[in-house]
Amino acid sequence: MTTITTPSDLDLFSDENLTDPYPAYRALRDEAPAVWLDRVGCWAVTRYDGVREVLGDWERFSAAQGVGMNDEVNTATQGTILASDPPLHDTLRGVLAESLSPRAIKSLSGSISEQAHRLVDSLVEDGGFDAIGQLARVFPPSIVADLIGFPQDVRPRLLPWGDGVFNALGPVNERMTSAMPLLQELYGWVYGIQGSDLTEGSMGRAVYDAADRGVIDHASAPQLLVAYTAAAMDTTINAIGSAVWLFSTHPEQWDAVRADRSLIPAAFNEVLRFESPVHVFTRVATRDLAIDGTPIGEGDRLMVLYASANRDERHFGDSADEFDVTRDASDQLAFGYGLHGCAGQGFARMEAHALFEAMADRIERFEPAGTPKRHLNNFVRGLETLPVTIRKA
Numbered sequence: 069m070t071t072i073t074t075p076s077d078l079d080l081f082s083d084e085n086l087t088d089p090y091p092a093y094r095a096l097r098d099e100a101p102a103v104w105l106d107r108v109g110c111w112a113v114t115r116y117d118g119v120r121e122v123l124g125d126w127e128r129f130s131a132a133q134g135v136g137m138n139d140e141v142n143t144a145t146q147g148t149i150l151a152s153d154p155p156l157h158d159t160l161r162g163v164l165a166e167s168l169s170p171r172a173i174k175s176l177s178g179s180i181s182e183q184a185h186r187l188v189d190s191l192v193e194d195g196g197f198d199a200i201g202q203l204a205r206v207f208p209p210s211i212v213a214d215l216i217g218f219p220q221d222v223r224p225r226l227l228p229w230g231d232g233v234f235n236a237l238g239p240v241n242e243r244m245t246s247a248m249p250l251l252q253e254l255y256g257w258v259y260g261i262q263g264s265d266l267t268e269g270s271m272g273r274a275v276y277d278a279a280d281r282g283v284i285d286h287a288s289a290p291q292l293l294v295a296y297t298a299a300a301m302d303t304t305i306n307a308i309g310s311a312v313w314l315f316s317t318h319p320e321q322w323d324a325v326r327a328d329r330s331l332i333p334a335a336f337n338e339v340l341r342f343e344s345p346v347h348v349f350t351r352v353a354t355r356d357l358a359i360d361g362t363p364i365g366e367g368d369r370l371m372v373l374y375a376s377a378n379r380d381e382r383h384f385g386d387s388a389d390e391f392d393v394t395r396d397a398s399d400q401l402a403f404g405y406g407l408h409g410c411a412g413q414g415f416a417r418m419e420a421h422a423l424f425e426a427m428a429d430r431i432e433r434f435e436p437a438g439t440p441k442r443h444l445n446n447f448v449r450g451l452e453t454l455p456v457t458i459r460k461a
């Protein structure tokens with residue numbers, strides 16, 4: 069730790085700041101390129117350029133000492149795809165290459181589009197629904213559970229496990245400690261299974277096959293399965309929930325998407341920019357260095373605040389706090405950037421685009437029906453409930 073600056077006792081993980089983090093992010097961005105936060109013993113990197121710099125340089129900003137904020141989980145997860153540097157990282161990532169290749173994703177697109185239409189068709193019949201409980205928490209989990217090849221009996225545990233992993237990565241607070249039993253349950257399950265328990269041809273099975281072929285250690289297989297469970301679940305659920313929330317509160321933006329379907333990819337980028345599902349992961353400085361003039365000491369941990377970078381007016385201009393589906397947000401950082409940039413982003417885009425298409429076919433207008441409730445989690449941002457009524461197309 070090198071410098072202590074003004075808002076050093078700020079708690080980014082309080083209920084208030086998790087409910088609406090954007091004022092704190094703006095204050096931090098205005099304060100300095102990196103601000104030391106005493107409460108968590110970490111630097112906060114909040115500006116677009118700084119976040120990109122950290123993510124783009126694994127030699128200076130290492131993930132190998134964990135990407136969370138407490139020693140227990142950082143130690144337990146070392147050597148996973150998220151918490152490793154090359155060459156180990158590249159070997160682990162190589163195992164995913166086939167399952168998440170553009171060709172593999174394309175082969176699933178027909179069935180995913182069908183599932184999206186079937187779900188939306190059934191929801192519109194009642195004239196309204198809870199966009200979290202009946203849509204966002206239904207669509208990705210069923211698709212991802214098939215992709216990874218989870219057996220039926222554990223599928224009901226996937227949501228609590230995913231939420232638990234992201235809470236457990238946080239600083240030592242109530243949310244982190246109460247997530248530990250869920251993490252233990254998840255690890256208990258992954259260490260108790262064999263590859264043959266996962267569906268043949270699935271992404272999960274490919275990991276165990278790679279271990280059998282000697283491409284990766286047997287010990288890495290359960291770790292990769294944990295990483296997939298977390299990475300593919302709450303991220304996409306939150307993105308979809310936030311999309312419906314934003315379309316219901318900005319009806320003119322939904323009109324624009326319906327009037328011009330070619331806007332769907334841009335609209336999804338804008339949802340991810342405006343309400344980034346993952347707020348933070350961390351890195352450790354491997355030497356004394358500086359971020360835009362702010363000195364950082366060797367061994368210091370840095371929070372990489374994707375959600376703040378995506379609202380940085382220095383990069384996205386004075387309208388950074390406006391939701392605008394016609395904006396070119398293709399350089400948003402919600403999927404990360406560089407070496408650890410999201411391996412499943414093609415898959416996530418396919419799910420979201422299919423759902424947006426299905427909703428555009430059947431739903432003319434979303435209207436908020438009651439106050440949405442936020443779901444507070446240390447690392448990811450989303451809603452607990454989102455009641456909407458709809459006008460059918």
Ligand code: HEM
Nearest residue numbers: 149150299300303304307349402403404408410411412416
């Ligand atoms: C909207 C949905 C999603 C968002 C916002 C998201 C976000 C992210 C972010 C920010 C990272 C980078 C972590 C870092 O910088 O340390 C990441 C990595 C990763 N994501 Fe995603 N993700 C999404 C969906 C998915 C899906 C559907 C899958 C799998 C099918 C997936 C698999 C992964 C994996 C395996 C990594 C680790 C990559 C590495 O360390 O090399 N993600 N994701």
